[in-house]
Amino acid sequence: xxxxxxxxxxxxxxxxxxxxxxxxxxxxxxxxxxxxxxxxxxxxxxxxxxxxxxxxxxxxxxxxxxxxxxxxxxxxxxxxxxxxxxxxxxxxxxxxxxxxxxxxxxxxxxxxxxxxxxxxxxxxxxxxxxxxxxxxxxxxxxxxxxxxxxxxxxxxxxxxxxxxxxxxxxxxxxxxxxxxxxxxxxxxxxxxxxxxxxxxxxxxxxxxxxxxxxxxxxxxxxxxxxxxxxxxxxxxxxxxxxxxxxxxxxxxxxxxxxxxxxxx
Amino acid sequence: xxxxxxxxxxxxxxxxxxxxxxxxxxxxxxxxxxxxxxxxxxxxxxxxxxxxxxxxxxxxxxxxxxxxxxxxxxxxxxxxxxxxxxxxxxxxxxxxxxxxxxxxxxxxxxxxxxxxxxxxxxxxxxxxxxxxxxxxxxxxxxxxxxxxxxxxxxxxxxxxxxxxxxxxxxxxxxxxxxxxxxxxxxxxxxxxxxxxxxxxxxxxxxxxxxxxxxxxxxxxxxxxxxxxxxxxxxxxxxxxxxxxxxxxxxxxxxxxxxxxxxxxxxxxxxxxxxxxxxxxxxxxxxxxxxxxxxxxxxxxxxxxxxxxxxxxxxxxxxxxxxxxxxxxxxxxxxxxxxxxxxxxxxxxxxxxxxxxxxxxxxxxxxxxxxxxxxxxxxxxxxxxxxxxxxxx
Numbered sequence: 001x002x003x004x005x006x007x008x009x010x011x012x013x014x015x016x017x018x019x020x021x022x023x024x025x026x027x028x029x030x031x032x033x034x035x036x037x038x039x040x041x042x043x044x045x046x047x048x049x050x051x052x053x054x055x056x057x058x059x060x061x062x063x064x065x066x067x068x069x070x071x072x073x074x075x076x077x078x079x080x081x082x083x084x085x086x087x088x089x090x091x092x093x094x095x096x097x098x099x100x101x102x103x104x105x106x107x108x109x110x111x112x113x114x115x116x117x118x119x120x121x122x123x124x125x126x127x128x129x130x131x132x133x134x135x136x137x138x139x140x141x142x143x144x145x146x147x148x149x150x151x152x153x154x155x156x157x158x159x160x161x162x163x164x165x166x167x168x169x170x171x172x173x174x175x176x177x178x179x180x181x182x183x184x185x186x187x188x189x190x191x192x193x194x195x196x197x198x199x200x201x202x203x204x205x206x207x208x209x210x211x212x213x214x215x216x217x218x219x220x221x222x223x224x225x226x227x228x229x230x231x232x233x234x235x236x237x238x239x240x241x242x243x244x245x246x247x248x249x250x251x252x253x254x255x256x257x258x259x260x261x262x263x264x
Numbered sequence: 265x266x267x268x269x270x271x272x273x274x275x276x277x278x279x280x281x282x283x284x285x286x287x288x289x290x291x292x293x294x295x296x297x298x299x300x301x302x303x304x305x306x307x308x309x310x311x312x313x314x315x316x317x318x319x320x321x322x323x324x325x326x327x328x329x330x331x332x333x334x335x336x337x338x339x340x341x342x343x344x345x346x347x348x349x350x351x352x353x354x355x356x357x358x359x360x361x362x363x364x365x366x367x368x369x370x371x372x373x374x375x376x377x378x379x380x381x382x383x384x385x386x387x388x389x390x391x392x393x394x395x396x397x398x399x400x401x402x403x404x405x406x407x408x409x410x411x412x413x414x415x416x417x418x419x420x421x422x423x424x425x426x427x428x429x430x431x432x433x434x435x436x437x438x439x440x441x442x443x444x445x446x447x448x449x450x451x452x453x454x455x456x457x458x459x460x461x462x463x464x465x466x467x468x469x470x471x472x473x474x475x476x477x478x479x480x481x482x483x484x485x486x487x488x489x490x491x492x493x494x495x496x497x498x499x500x501x502x503x504x505x506x507x508x509x510x511x512x513x514x515x516x517x518x519x520x521x522x523x524x525x526x527x528x529x530x531x532x533x534x535x536x537x538x539x540x541x542x543x544x545x546x547x548x549x550x551x552x553x554x555x556x557x558x559x560x561x562x563x564x565x566x567x568x569x570x571x572x573x574x575x576x577x578x579x580x581x582x583x584x585x586x587x588x589x590x591x592x593x594x595x596x597x598x599x600x601x602x603x604x605x606x607x608x609x610x611x612x613x614x615x616x617x618x619x620x621x622x623x624x625x626x627x628x629x630x631x632x633x634x635x636x637x638x639x640x641x642x643x644x645x646x647x648x649x650x651x652x653x654x655x656x
Contacts, residue, residue: 021355023642045438045651048408077503077536081654088653106538107531107577160353213351 001235004203006181007097007129007150009068011038014198015228016183018208020046020074022217025061031211031221032067040067041099041206043074044085049092059093070131072099078112079119086123098123099153100132109159113140117147124148133185136167141174141182152178153206155186156197160209162189165196175201191227198231283448288492289529296525298471298518301328305517308332317345322574327524330570331517339562342569346598349576358638359601359649360631361409361441362402363583365610366390366429368620370415372482374468376510376546376553378608378622379415381482385620388610389420396432398613405605405631408438408648411464413608413622416445416483423451427458434459439650441504445483446493452500461655463497464506465490466544469514470522478513498534503654505530505537506581511564512546512555520567527575540579540601541571547585547623561590565597572598584627591627592637604634 004011016039022028032040040062047056054060062069071089076082079102086098100123102115111133117140123130129150134140136154144152154171157163165171166187175182181203188194194205207224214220308329316326317338329335335342367389370379378385390398399410410433414421421444430440441462442455452463467490469475475487484490494505507526509519523541530539545564546555559567568580582591582599584606591602607613608621629637635645 021351021357022644023356024639024644045649045654046646048438048648075650075654084653085651088651104536106536162352209352209355212355 001232004181006131006203011068011204012036013038013225013228014204014232015194015225016040016204016206017211017221018072018206019043019058019062020208021212023212025058027217028058028212029061030218032062034218035211035221035225037221037225038067039070039204041070041072041208044071044089045075047071047089047093049088052092068097069095070097070099071095072133073101073119074103076102076119077104077115078102079115079122082115082119083122083126086119086128087126090128096127097129097131100130100149103133111135111155113137116140117143120144120149121147131183136170136174138170138173138177142177145178145180149180151181151183151203153183153185156184156193157187157189159186161187162210163187164189164193165200168200171197171202172200191223194224195227195231198228199234282486282489283492283496284488285492285495287533288495289526290488290491292525292529293470293491293522296324296522298473301518301521302515304328305332305521308334310334310337313338317341317573322524322528324521324525327521327570327574330573331520331524331566333517335566335570336562339566339569342573343565343597346569346572347596350572350580350596350598350600353576354600356643357646357649358595358599358643359409359646360407360635361411361439361601361603362405362407362631363411363413363443363603363606363608364395364398364402365413365608365612365622366395366425367414367417367421368610368622369417369420370482371418372416372484373480374482374484375478375480376468376513376555378620383620387620389414389417390610392425392428392432394611395429398611399433399436401613403436406647407631409441409650410437410439411441411443411462411603413443414445418445423447423454426460427454430455430458430460434652438648438652439504440652441506443506446490447496449496449500452497452502456501456655459652459655461502461650462504462506463494463502464508464542465493465497466508466510466542467491467522467526468510470509470519470526471514474514494530495534498530498537501655503537504540504579505534506540506542506579508542508544508581510544510546511559511567512557515557516559516563516567520570524571524574527571527578531575531577538577538579539575540581541575542581542583543567544583545585547626564590565594568594568598584625585623587626588629588634588637591634592641595638595643596641602634602638604629604631 013036017037018041073082073085089095102112103109131151133153141152157166183204184197184202185206189210211220305328312329313335316329368379440460443464527539579600581601583603638645
């Protein structure tokens with residue numbers, strides 16, 4: 001596979017990690033390191049920018065030399081709030097990448113497509129690198145690409161459910177159509193789910209709950225990283241397409257080419 | 265619903281001028297009289313509990329089963345499932361808040377409350393300046409989620425007072441919650457504009473008869489106006505809604521059933537809001553009110569687990585009404601939010617106050633101590649999980 005590039009920036013790892021839900025910031029850092037992760041998302045609602053971003057307890061655990069910190073707009077219920085939060089993140093912390101989350105539904109945290117598109121349009125014009133979190137909607141993915149987002153992030157399953165690629169068919173269409181990187185976000189519960197996404201052709205995956213709430217988050221982060229690498233390697237190795245029928249290794253017509261004993 | 269001018273509609277006035285909503289949880293409650301709830305709970309069997317433990321969806325039958333006497337033998341399993349579900353939905357994160365009492369004057373005479381106007385106790389109401397000073401002290405301690413609490417005191421702390429206070433504190437706190445008397449939509453909207461994002465309003469009891477008994481006088485007698493308060497708040501744009509029943513007043517199984525039903529109703533109807541449930545349990549207060557239906561620690565645990573299993577996304581809140589030991593032990597089961605270092609007397613943070621507290625604090629540890637305890641259990645104590653700029 002070609003190296004992953006988003007908005008001109010190269011990433012050596014296709015595994016991105018969300019920083020919520022960890023039992024301690026130190027564990028979060030170790031997990032990110034174990035996964036050789038180069039992009040983490042951070043909920044701005046958790047960050048205290050008043051003393052400057054580097055002083056914040058969460059941000060201070062991350063090394064900006066090694067990892068790109070992308071604030072998310074978690075908690076925003078409409079475009080206006082998301083835009084405001086992104087601008088505050090830039091003004092207060094110098095962040096110009098933003099993971100756009102507009103989730104008016106507090107229970108399933110499902111993204112509002114209309115408000116997400118509106119916010120994306122404005123934030124792109126503002127000069128942000130926008131990574132929008134969306135339902136697995138191929139038309140919406142195209143609309144977002146048109147307004148200039150640097151990637152699209154369809155959900156694999158409802159967030160936090162660990163249920164894997166439930167939206168598989170729609171994500172396949174998104175991948176097939178996309179001209180920007182596709183990052184499968186939300187719902188990936190096991191390393192095999194992440195591998196499956198990469199094998200399908202996703203450019204990267206973002207995982208939080210499955211790692212943060214594992215009994216040993218650091219080892220689980222390694223497991224996800226290995227799965228993602230395995231899938232990448234398999235793609236490079238030229239995996240064959242699956243088939244609905246068995247392909248016999250001794251086909252029916254084999255005898256025609258054999259130097260057999262002719263009868264009679 | 266908003267009409268063409270963007271005004272909030274669906275609210276009308278009762279004959280005495282009090283605001284009534286066209287559609288509200290009051291309608292649902294009519295279908296669930298106390299007798300029906302009690303019968304449903306009492307008739308649940310072991311098999312019903314098993315079924316409820318397997319069901320991933322909310323259902324009144326399941327809620328009743330998990331709150332029933334039949335569930336008692338399944339408590340450990342419920343606790344394990346509840347803990348797992350909480351980790352999945354909320355991770356290993358515990359959010360902190362702190363209450364700031366601004367007045368203990370009150371025109372109600374709630375039998376169970378230290379602020380009861382019939383109690384002859386020292387009273388105090390903080391001026392806006394004094395309240396700001398207390399809040400600044402709490403902010404310097406590290407708190408960012410502030411809960412403003414007051415008795416129903418329209419003389420010293422009217423809506424305009426809170427409007428002024430919240431405006432003054434808005435920049436300093438990530439989130440401001442109010443736990444005061446219920447208001448109409450317009451007044452809630454004033455406070456939303458000033459900077460509140462959260463509203464806490466306990467019904468105390470969902471049994472109208474019991475409600476009338478324990479609230480003999482004062483505006484709080486209006487059961488429905490209180491019941492619909494959180495929905496009016498949601499219409500006015502409040503984001504976080506907190507409800508609860510005062511444990512010890514009525515049968516806890518019945519009351520917790522109503523709380524679950526109410527939370528579920530709000531999650532469906534106010535889907536842009538986030539709902540949380542608190543578990544205030546009656547503690548000794550002036551006037552020596554003995555809880556008529558005491559709730560044991562085991563009952564308490566059962567309530568938390570039952571509500572978590574039926575409401576995976578609800579915030580579950582535990583205050584310093586409970587002891588350090590109990591709080592530490594209940595925390596992994598499903599709690600998502602804790603208070604710490606609380607003083608329940610107005611002015612109690614910056615000075616020694618003689619004023620009467622609303623209840624006796626049982627957990628006297630400081631914020632730092634509780635945070636350390638939370639850390640030692642493998643949880644991340646979080647003081648900031650919202651931002652004032654969401655509603656700038």
